[in-house]
Amino acid sequence: MAEVKLINVWKQFGEFTAVKDMNLHVKDGEFMILLGPSGCGKTTTLRMIAGLEEPSRGQVYIGDTLVADPEKGVFVPPKDRDIAMVFQSYALYPHMTVYDNIAFPLKLRKVPKAEIDERVREVAEMLGLTELMKRKPRELSGGQRQRVALGRAIVRKPHVFLMDEPLSNLDAKLRVKMRAELKRLQKQLGVTTIYVTHDQVEAMTMGDRIAVINQGVLQQVGTPDEVYNRPANTFVAGFIGAPPMNFIDATITEDGFADFGEFRLKLLPDQVEVLRDRGLLGKEVIFGIRPEDLYDAMFAQVKIPGENMARAMVEIIENLGNEKIVHLSVGEVTFLGAFRSESRVVEGQEVDVVFDMRKIHIFEKGSGKAVF
Template sequence: MAKVELEHVWKIYEGKVEAVKDATFTIEDKEFVVLLGPSGCGKTTTLRMIAGLEEITRGTLKIDGKVMNDVEPKDRDIAMVFQNYALYPHMTVYDNMAFGLKLRKFPKNEIEKRVKEAAKILGIEELLDRKPRQLSGGQRQRVAVGRAIVRNPKVFLFDEPLSNLDAKLRVQMRSELKKLHHRLEATIVYVTHDQIEAMTMADKIIVMKDGVIQQVGTPNEIYNKPANTFVAGFIGSPAMNFIDSKIIKDNGLWIKSDGLKLKIPKQFEELLEQYIDKEVIFGIRPENIYDKMFAMAPSEGENTASAQVDVVEPLGSETILHLIAGNDKFVAVVDPKTQAKEEQIIDVVFDMNAMHIFDKETGKAVL
């Protein structure tokens, strides 16, 4: 397998549309890396530049230490799995999987060996004589992956491969692709807008917005230490709460907003000294706000607030509460045993050790 390096890569289309701006990152050998972001953020364009399907405007792409900017796609030793599977409808599953090897003039016995091995790995041995129209979406996806596996390429590229599948099948295919990665010890670059896919599958996530890389890190780093409000809001469901606030000094430091006054833990005071009496964005994830009756965090007056329940969403394993305090609106994910009812006033506890503070002007994380 291989290491993939992008150094100051740009993609500028005619009309001066900057689809990818100054992308620099490294995908290590055998790493599963996810390019994550909303539609139109440049993630698929980046993938297509790695594949050679889009020309790089400027910058350098290296695979296995060799510059690939002007190398034809067929000579890059990569295999790509497309969103729409891209199977030949008139060919059997076997012929679809064997097609690339036949083009490369592989011996017949080697083709048969590789196709059967891939079919066994993917559990599609009994489908080899069928045509794509006779297959379900999940089976077609496996065939598309199998066609990539038989090539034994240095790098696998996946472009939103699960987006056409139903929710249950997506969960199943996520775990299968993860197992496949470990089995093949492959270098994989995977594009998705689905943060759950990214969080569950990736060794490393590259978050993009408007063609610009916002943050590169492990799923844990991206979730717990987001670089800015965009990353913080994009990762997590329900999304992180953002509340316009001010940091004030009053026997310690406090977060003060229209409806909240919460004590900032001592370990954060030094980092936030420069923001005293300044406006900031207070961020906290819904799972770090508790119904006081079932609080998982220590409950004191300094981290507790009263709020009106606007909407209750019971999900069985948890309950989502939409809350209002003054003009502040926020969401809490609480114990399903909560007795909270709409329009009721309840006390909620904020786990302030899990708080985030962002600069009001730049949106960058301060804490």
């Protein structure tokens, strides 16, 4: 097993910077997710760890071994890094059986036949492929093929798994199933795993920690709870959670309200304290609240007009069965609420909306950095 460290890692493609000064420490046995929008540098980062791409600057460590450092002229090729990769387009050998596909990396390494047999059977058992050993890839479902690709990766017992959107070719239902299986398998094997996805649900459900990346810059590294409840900035706050967090321009008044022009909400004493310390009283900020932290007043415990409530117009209702996503407006100010299904909101009518003031976030106006 091994930890993986990136220290001040940069990757340039000509003029373009794909990865900027990345510092990431993946612990031994950890399931780390690299999460971010398309083109943010996830695959590039993974490829630098794999040795398929050389960093322009910085150091990459796998365990105690420095595997890449352009300044020192160090570059360990992929085959000597003791890693296994699973990609989105996992190419199985079509003419080989499941057994031979899984056995292939061991054959390449000239592992004795008896040991190959033992390890292939062990892996097949773990992945529920025992009954399918004699089949060819075309005789398998998408999920089964995916499991063969995983089997081929784990049979070598590598120190690190690198996975690049390995589930993205599967249908929604199978993804949910494979998500759980993969997580269980990773815990069982205890192999340090770095898993790339742009799907925040996959990230939240699978990761021990999530590294959120935007435009080549690492935004925050934290547990699913941390990135969800204490996002470091508006990017992380907006990227994690669906429907996304509401952001509303506000002014913090001297008497401790968030003023939106059309209405205002009373901040809690400890929140006012923090804002005063940061010199933000009287200043413009970005106010954030997640749709699930807004309530139809009919179902709210604590409702104090002029403090945690606003009368809003119901623009559109998306009924998801278990909840209603309600598009709300107060004059020019618009936001989403995720109300419980019992809410009797009606499009075109007004509703009293309660804000859970414990759950609000305040971000600095220019930088988008979280105050809390």
